[in-house]
Amino acid sequence: MARLAARLRPAVAPVAAVPTRADGGPIAIVGVSVRLPGGVDDPEQLWAHLRSGRAALGPVPPGRFDPAALGGAPGRAGYVEDLLTFDAPAFGLAEAEARAIDPRHRLLLLGTRAALA
Secondary structure (H helix, E strand, O other), X not given: OXXXXXXXXXXXXXXXXXXXXXXXXXXXXXXXXOOEOOOEXXXXXXXXXXXXXXXXXXXXXXXXXXXXXHOOOOOEEOOOOOOOOOOHHHHOOOHHHHHHOOHHHHHHHHHHHHHHO
């Protein structure tokens, strides 16, 4: 184990105190957003969740799908809450258009807005 650690040590580059671009200029972190299973909706909740050591597994939320109809789909997994809640007018979208958007794209829009707010 010691030999392995000694071989890996030179491969690990030191982390700079301030992130920089390739041209040497600083990088500005303008926002952060979190939306994870277990009701984790902001960075503070993420760290609290990690410190607690609990799992974020739960039953299939109402209205998502019927696990029995899929023949063996898990009944418990990590589901993001309120996935179907989306404020379409806030993004200039019609309700019908918002329903047609992939839920992952809705999460991206919501996360981006939260990070920049």
